[in-house]
Amino acid sequence: MKKLSLFMFIDALGWEIIKDRDFLKDLAPNRYRVGMQFGYSSTAIPTILTGEKPTVHKHFSFYYYAPDKSPFKMFKYLLLPYLPGAIVDRWRVRHILSKLVAKLYGYTGYFEMYAMPFDRIHYFDYIEKTDMFVPDGLKPVKNLADKLEERGIPYHISNWRLKEIENIEALIKEIRTGEIRFAFLYTAAMDGLLHMVTKDGKEIDEKIEWYSTQIQRVIEEVKKRYDDFYFAVISDHGMTTLAGVVDVKSQIEGLGLKFGEDYVAVYDSTMGRFWFLNGQARERILSLLNQVPNSHVLSEEEEKKYFIAFENHMYGEKYLLMDPGWQIEPCDMGIKALPAMHGFAPEHKDSYAALLSSEPVDIPLNYVDDFHHLMIKKMEERQD
Ligand SMILES: [Zn+2]
Known part of the structure; x- marks a missing residue:
């Protein structure tokens, strides 16, 4: 029996957004409302990848107070005196500077300075310096990739730097080889869209339709090469209108x-x-x-x-x-x-994450770290 467990992560596909929609109803009829980890994706994703709480994996928000070891001291001495505020405060300029800093320090994680003032940034350090999805990415805490490697399970985890369609194509390519037994497909464009058009935007229907079409393509390939599969959509939080x-x-x-x-x-x-x-x-x-x-x-x-x-x-x-x-x-x-944001109280209805599953789930689903426990369970079940 050749089996595949396939988890698809859709950033910000909250329970309120999905609960009344038919999205993947045939493929994943078991639908659950799951508590958000308080904070942003910067804490939700490491929580999902490790199955641990922020107090254990230490990722919460991006910036934390660390004046002695701040990597941004150079801004105080090098850049600030020469760059007028109107220029350094432009998003594009900050984005390019962020890329330069990341390259200079060899950061492989998601690094963005956002609007942190340059005369304050040297008081802080930044938590996400390494790629959290690859082996040792959250060490000393073990992440999803570490646990797959430990068990010797052939797997595919998306590269978060790629566009959604590139990640879907990369997954399809892997499925066609028939080698992998576990896959984690990462998609994040829904989050950006929801921030701009809110959960009531008509663009959301179109986007969900698009995901639906892409998933059908993936599943068709799975059916050609595997005897059985498990499929789930997971998310990290919802979206609250301004x-x-x-x-x-x-x-x-x-x-x-x-x-x-x-x-x-x-x-x-x-x-x-x-x-x-x-x-x-x-x-x-x-x-x-x-x-x-x-x-x-x-x-x-x-x-x-x-x-x-x-x-x-x-x-x-x-x-x-x-x-x-x-x-x-x-x-x-x-x-x-922004027109909509997340990171409010987890108890608020718009905060909840969601799980859509091809099979009923019999483990507790309190918070998003339970997605990790579900992934572990499925990777162990699916071993030949
Ligand atoms: Zn967001």
Whole structure:
């Protein structure tokens, strides 16, 4: 019996987006709502790839406070004095600079500086320096590729740098050889589309239709070369339409405290993260944060519940989380809010991820790390 287990990852294909659609109903009739890992894809993907929580694999947001080992010190001395802000703040320029930095340091992960100010970036380090999908990509924690290699299972995992159609073609090519027994197809364009047109955009129907056609092509090839297969679609989170914006950064800066001396902060699109460098700054910032509209400061219980209570406060001593739909504008990820965003409370209906499965699933499906456990189960079942 030659069997294949095929998992397809569609970024941001949340439960709310899929629950009333017929997408792959025949192929994958078993449909489940699954809890999101609090945070962004930067934490959801390593969680899915390792089956561990962020406090274990250490990937949460991109930037963390690390002034001594920051790789961005050169911006302070080399680039800043020569480059006018209007130029370095342009997305295209930042994208090219990000590519240069990645090359210079040999980063193989997804590296993008976003809108992090160049006069602040040297306080931070960046977590995703290596390609998380390849063997040793999340070491010392074992990832999907490590576990496949350990078991000696021939596999194919997409190259996240390629376009969706290139990854689909690469998978089809592998299937035609009939050698692989496990495949992880990665697609991410849905996320970008949902950010721009929201979950109610008519373009979403077209995109889902396109995925459907591509999957039929893949499955036809599978049926030609395998006696049996398992197929699942997994996602990491949903998408929440913009409700409004709050300029948290200006409010904090209005306190007149000195960045780098009194406090340090990162403004992600749905969350502010704060480190306090003295007691007075802590008191003043916390009392202000408690009054920021459409938001709340996460309690220690919530940090634990969301698996982000890092012992060394690597990602912040306190987190301000915006209410669903409310974005921080401007933030270090972008100057303007997007029409839709994710990274709100996992309990909100638009946050949930989804699993569409060709067979009923009999393991718990609480959070996206359970997708990892499902993948392990299927790779072990499918060994000849
Ligand atoms: Zn996104």
